[in-house]
Amino acid sequence: MNDLLQSLVKNERQRRLIEKASIIADEARSHVMETDRDAAFSDQTLKVIKQEKYPSLSLPAKYGGEDLSLYEFLLLQETIAEGDGSTALSMGWHLGIMMELSEDNPWKEEAFERLAYEVANEQKVVNRIASEAATGSPTRGGVPETTAVRRNDRYVLSGRKTFASMADHLDYYIVSAYVEDLDNVGWFLVDRHQPGLHVDKTWDTLGMRGTESDDLVLEEVEVSENDLVELKGEVKPSPKGWLLHIPACYLGIAVAARNKSIEFATTFQPNSLDTTISEVGHIRDKVGEMEWKLMQAHSFMYATARKWDEEPEKRSEMGADLAAVKLAVTNTANEVVDLAMRIAGGRGLSKQQPFEKYYRDVRAGLHNPPMDDAVIRMLAGKALDQ
Structure with missing residues (x-):
């Protein structure tokens, strides 16, 4: 720990x-x-x-x-x-x-x-598979191009999904589709062994490569009508505290970068110095800056989680709090990893060091929902409406 x-x-x-x-x-x-x-x-x-x-x-x-x-x-x-x-x-x-x-x-x-x-x-292990190339993030409201066509007591699913994390290792996919006979968006629980399913190895990104977020292709995949497990609008939308796993992930990456940079600073001694670089003023300043940033991020995120757990009656009002945590923590994580890279210097760019991977991976947090622009506008609206 x-x-x-x-x-x-x-x-x-x-x-x-x-x-x-x-x-x-x-x-x-x-x-x-x-x-x-x-x-x-x-x-x-x-x-x-x-x-x-x-x-x-x-x-x-x-x-x-x-x-x-x-x-x-x-x-x-x-x-x-x-x-x-x-x-x-x-x-x-x-x-x-x-x-x-x-x-x-x-x-x-x-x-x-x-x-x-x-x-x-x-x-x-399961995951919701919602994103599509044409619709972008499902949080922006796009209707899936994946279709579910009813045939007697069966549904036939066809389409292509993107960002299917753990695509080839999931046991079930919870797939969103436009359900034609209901004129609504629905979610289907689909067994990975169902005929017509295959994973297209398209995942070729800068960071978070190990998520294996390839494309899931559905070619006339037949499922039971009982596999239609959810319809849009049946449950009133509400804040989702569990989505704080996103900032928690990027905070963990930042902590790893902080730890490695301290290890580097306390062991690396160039021949131009009588001490390790941990005694150099600007290095100590960067370490101190990482510390206060991480203290703030931890305090904000875990205090919000405690409020969620201890005051369930207030959860319906916590949408802005949760979104603000994601914005603050993922941006702070990027700043901390950048400071760690600066401590490591040019060596931080080497594949022999972990820093360049932290740097690539932490950037992905800025592209997980909710996006910064949406959060800022939400907070502005809340303040102005009050």
């Missing part, structure tokens, strides 16, 4: 849970060179994730989970991200979705119970 999290851990349960996350972080860290090179999720890391029963942690206890609080969820996600941001972000989607389905109840009970049973007993 990093020293910045020490003061945030409140009890033995949290220490036990963080130990699970630490085991996963260590395993993921050992595979980052290959997952970054191949833009693929590690088979061995997923094996360890399932051995630690991580996928079921956010389920309610009655379904075999641990009833994770949002605060605990963020502690675990930050811990994993310190080992590898791609692993943390990918698994964050799964745990967050389980949390959302448990709390908001958007599915019929029997549909959720069926999935929860498999997650608890077989540690199966």
